[in-house]
Amino acid sequence: MSAHAEDARYEPVFVGERRKRLDVILERYPTKQAALLPALWMVQEARGWVSEDAMAEVGAALGITQAYVKGVVTFYTMYHQHPVGKYFIQVCTTTPCLCSGADKVVDAFLDHTGCKELGLTSPDGKYTVIEVECLGACGFATPVQVNADTIENVTAEKVPEILAGLK
Amino acid sequence: MGYPHKPHPRETPVISKHFGDPEARSLAGWKARGGYRALEQALAMPPAAVIDVVKNSGLRGRGGAGFPTGLKWSFMKQDDGKPHYLCCNADESEPGTFKDREIMRWTPHALVEGCAIGAYAIGAQRTYIYIRGEFTEPIRAMEAAVAEAYAAGLIGGNAMGTGKQVDIHVHKGAGAYICGEETALMNSIEGRRGNPRVKPPFPAVSGLFAQPTTINNVETLTAVPHILNNGAEWYKAMSLSNPKSTGTKLFSACGNIAKPGNYEVVMGFPFRDFLYDLCGGPLPGRKFKAVIPGGSSVPIQTMAEAEATLMDYEGFVAQGSMLGSGGAIVLDDAQSMPRMIARLTRFYAHESCAQCTQCREGTAWTTKILDRIVAGHGTFEDLDTLLSIADNMTGKTICVLSDSCATPVVSGIQKFRDEFEALIAGRRSSTVAMGGHAVARAGASA
Ligand SMILES: Cc1cc2nc3c(=O)[nH]c(=O)nc-3n(C[C@H](O)[C@H](O)[C@H](O)COP(=O)(O)O)c2cc1C
Ligand code: SF4
Ligand code: FES
Numbered sequence: 001m002s003a004h005a006e007d008a009r010y011e012p013v014f015v016g017e018r019r020k021r022l023d024v025i026l027e028r029y030p031t032k033q034a035a036l037l038p039a040l041w042m043v044q045e046a047r048g049w050v051s052e053d054a055m056a057e058v059g060a061a062l063g064i065t066q067a068y069v070k071g072v073v074t075f076y077t078m079y080h081q082h083p084v085g086k087y088f089i090q091v092c093t094t095t096p097c098l099c100s101g102a103d104k105v106v107d108a109f110l111d112h113t114g115c116k117e118l119g120l121t122s123p124d125g126k127y128t129v130i131e132v133e134c135l136g137a138c139g140f141a142t143p144v145q146v147n148a149d150t151i152e153n154v155t156a157e158k159v160p161e162i163l164a165g166l167k
Numbered sequence: 168m169g170y171p172h173k174p175h176p177r178e179t180p181v182i183s184k185h186f187g188d189p190e191a192r193s194l195a196g197w198k199a200r201g202g203y204r205a206l207e208q209a210l211a212m213p214p215a216a217v218i219d220v221v222k223n224s225g226l227r228g229r230g231g232a233g234f235p236t237g238l239k240w241s242f243m244k245q246d247d248g249k250p251h252y253l254c255c256n257a258d259e260s261e262p263g264t265f266k267d268r269e270i271m272r273w274t275p276h277a278l279v280e281g282c283a284i285g286a287y288a289i290g291a292q293r294t295y296i297y298i299r300g301e302f303t304e305p306i307r308a309m310e311a312a313v314a315e316a317y318a319a320g321l322i323g324g325n326a327m328g329t330g331k332q333v334d335i336h337v338h339k340g341a342g343a344y345i346c347g348e349e350t351a352l353m354n355s356i357e358g359r360r361g362n363p364r365v366k367p368p369f370p371a372v373s374g375l376f377a378q379p380t381t382i383n384n385v386e387t388l389t390a391v392p393h394i395l396n397n398g399a400e401w402y403k404a405m406s407l408s409n410p411k412s413t414g415t416k417l418f419s420a421c422g423n424i425a426k427p428g429n430y431e432v433v434m435g436f437p438f439r440d441f442l443y444d445l446c447g448g449p450l451p452g453r454k455f456k457a458v459i460p461g462g463s464s465v466p467i468q469t470m471a472e473a474e475a476t477l478m479d480y481e482g483f484v485a486q487g488s489m490l491g492s493g494g495a496i497v498l499d500d501a502q503s504m505p506r507m508i509a510r511l512t513r514f515y516a517h518e519s520c521a522q523c524t525q526c527r528e529g530t531a532w533t534t535k536i537l538d539r540i541v542a543g544h545g546t547f548e549d550l551d552t553l554l555s556i557a558d559n560m561t562g563k564t565i566c567v568l569s570d571s572c573a574t575p576v577v578s579g580i581q582k583f584r585d586e587f588e589a590l591i592a593g594r595r596s597s598t599v600a601m602g603g604h605a606v607a608r609a610g611a612s613a
Contacts, residue, residue, distance in 0.1 A: 036358030
């Protein structure tokens with residue numbers, strides 16, 4: 001775990017209860033590597049994002065290299081490789097939602113959060129807004145995912161109220 | 168339409184019968200509604216007999232390809248001494264499709280039971296239910312149902328006291344449409360990048376962890392307990408058009424339509440009645456223009472084609488498209504077809520795993536040209552270029568994502584050429600006319 005030496009402040013994720021949970025997950029698969037996605041999820045739940053140090057720790061726990069872990073992390077869109085705002089807001093703009101006005105919902109979120117651009121975090125650190133591909137809820141256009149919750153039937157008009165509810 | 172909602176009188180709710188009923192979510196509630204009788208029955212039968220019932224029912228895969236389920240199960244060699252696996256495909260990321268989500272939210276035990284029966288039939292000791300990471304509520308519901316089933320001894324090392332091992336685990340994806348492709352899904356479970364594999368070998372020979380594996384869609388597996396409870400003949404009799412398409416199917420409808428949602432009808436139901444009667448027709452003051460009937464990967468239909476369609480595997484093909492996953496995207500006369508198609512190819516460009524040159528380059532190049540046309544800077548040669556790229560993207564890659572990107576382009580230019588030509592001739596720019604700039608901005612952030 002060379003990266004740990006570089007940052008002495010890094011606190012391991014897989015200790016205590018979380019280590020036990022990882023052991024339970026490992027039982028479910030015939031290889032240790034198969035626990036990689038679940039382990040990365042545990043990191044993101046604990047820390048909010050997946051740092052290089054965390055990749056090294058996960059690699060050491062599962063007997064794979066940090067480079068391999070990074071190769072997997074970068075394939076999947078849901079693992080954050082940088083810290084994001086307290087509220088991570090994903091607006092679906094794929095065709096079924098676009099034809100229902102999803103572009104106006106994106107605009108409303110950008111305007112009301114103070115996020116200058118898609119993917120940037122607002123100056124107060126509270127919000128990050130991105131466009132996302134089909135959320136599998138196309139009949140409830142426009143679905144918006146705020147952290148782990150999906151809000152259905154969002155229109156531009158409802159955006160201020162939704163943001164006010166995020167306290 | 169959200170739940171609870173009353174089924175339309177012309178629906179035939181089998182799978183969706185308990186949608187909207189919170190009590191059906193718990194084990195006790197599910198048992199009170201007849202749950203786990205089918206599993207008990209299956210565990211008392213030889214596995215080959217279970218497969219025969221499913222074969223005789225005519226059930227075909229609901230994930231997109233429509234492969235006969237019983238036949239697929241029979242490819243698994245019984246008693247070969249190897250570990251077998253069942254994968255349940257709950258990745259549901261095909262634009263226009265949102266049916267598996269509702270099955271898992273409302274009747275999670277129906278899927279647990281379907282998985283357990285399927286696993287027993289193919290001799291799989293372990294099943295993984297691969298659910299896309301964004302589906303947080305379905306994941307919670309499925310994890311709770313699996314835990315309840317373990318605690319009650321319905322699954323586990325000694326399922327229902329029969330000595331059979333039926334382990335089921337939920338595996339959470341992390342954002343990647345391509346992981347719905349069966350071999351990419353297996354790579355993803357193995358802790359790899361979600362790249363599709365070259366076939367053969369097929370999964371029944373060498374699948375998950377290089378062992379014999381079967382993969383089935385959520386809706387496919389959820390139909391199985393009903394077939395065991397009511398018999399193959401009952402299922403086979405539910406067919407309004409072609410005897411090769413049997414049973415009920417959950418169809419999703421979205422886009423510019425009065426009552427979007429999921430509707431369960433018997434195979435062969437008239438698409439016209441589905442669109443105008445069940446889904447309430449167009450929005451006030453508008454007219455339907457086009458339908459992409461089976462999720463975004465199937466050819467676009469004109470309204471004349473859609474209105475002549477009988478909703479089964481053969482019926483959609485006869486009218487220039489495919490049933491696919493059964494998710495209808497409806498577009499009305501206020502939409503610009505080039506703009507809507509450009510956004511779809513952007514989806515495929517974003518989701519390509521980039522292993523194959525034709526797909527990696529083709530999806531990006533197609534999107535670039537379409538964006539140019541939409542912005543009013545296209546040329547007439549661009550249309551020929553698009554068709555030529557589409558040809559190079561079709562039938563030449565490891566998986567069919569590449570073909571899926573070419574499909575709306577080819578069918579769109581074939582059937583709505585006048586809209587492309589009007590934009591090129593400078594008569595109208597979609598972005599300006601429609602007041603939208605999400606497509607252009609998505610380009611900046613990609
Ligand atoms: C790019 C791509 C994405 C797919 N996505 C899904 C999906 O999200 N859900 C699904 O069930 N099948 C999906 N499929 C189809 C699966 O590969 C496979 O055919 C299906 O899960 C088999 O189950 P069935 O026989 O029960 O339909 C996809 C296929 C491709 C090529
Ligand atoms: S066709 Fe596209 S998505 Fe499929 S394997 Fe090739 S590059 Fe990947
Ligand atoms: S297109 Fe937006 S949820 Fe499917």
